[in-house]
Amino acid sequence: AQKVTQAQTEISVVEKEDVTLDCVYETRDTTYYLFWYKQPPSGELVFLIRRNSFDEQNEISGRYSWNFQKSTSSFNFTITASQVVDSAVYFCAVPYSGAGSYQLTFGKGTKLSVIP
Amino acid sequence: DSGVTQTPKHLITATGQRVTLRCSPRSGDLSVYWYQQSLDQGLQFLIQYYNGEERAKGNILERFSAQQFPDLHSELNLSSLELGDSALYFCASSVAPINSGANVLTFGAGSRLTVL
DSSP states (O other), rough: OOOEOOOOOOOETTTTTEEEEEOEOOOSSSSSSEEEEEEEETOOOEEEEEEEEEEOEEEEEEEEEEEEEEEGGGEEEEESSOOGGEEEEEEEEEEEEEEEHHHHHHHEOOOEEEEO | OOOOOOOOOOOOOOEOOOEEEEEETTTOOEEEEEEETTTTTTEEEEEEEEEEEEEEOSSSOOTEEEETTTTTTTEEOOOOOOOGGEEEEEEEEEEEEEOOTTTOOOOOEEEEEEEE
16 A cells, blocks of 8 residues: 655754755556655645655756656655745655555655754 | 636535535646645645546545536535534645646635534
């Protein structure tokens, strides 16, 4: 069955520091997608990125970057030069298939606090 | 605004009562998912509907039920409420096809239920 482990429950960094959030997943699928979502203090869940297991190239979007390594089943997320607005809970997720449809299985999340 | 509308935003009720949470998906999205977020269990998938039909069930209690109407809005009914049902309930929607792990779920702002 699909499983996502985010070992870091809480992380605190000082503004402008870089921070990496770890994600280790288990999946029975040979091809799959991986996701990151962000939940700011306001509570909504916001989609950040989707990666295909075929593509192991690192992806960069502004201050955000993602390192996907299929060999270690990891999909880590790095924020460069963190800002206070990055303070949120970040969730890694992997799709789980049942009865012909997919749902997302989420990790427990990592709470990031960026201190000014 | 994600385009997924959930009402009510907050709800306080007593044990033993019944409540209904409502969700309107993004325009064009046929699939609706319900998730429960609690401190101890994290984000748990409850149930999924596609174009009016139930497609998958997760960790949904027998006291809970849901449906999706012809206009695609969905309702989650929670009955015989217990203290442990206090949680943030999210609705998400996605565009077809549902048999793809590539689907990006767009979440609503959630309905926070407090059972006293």
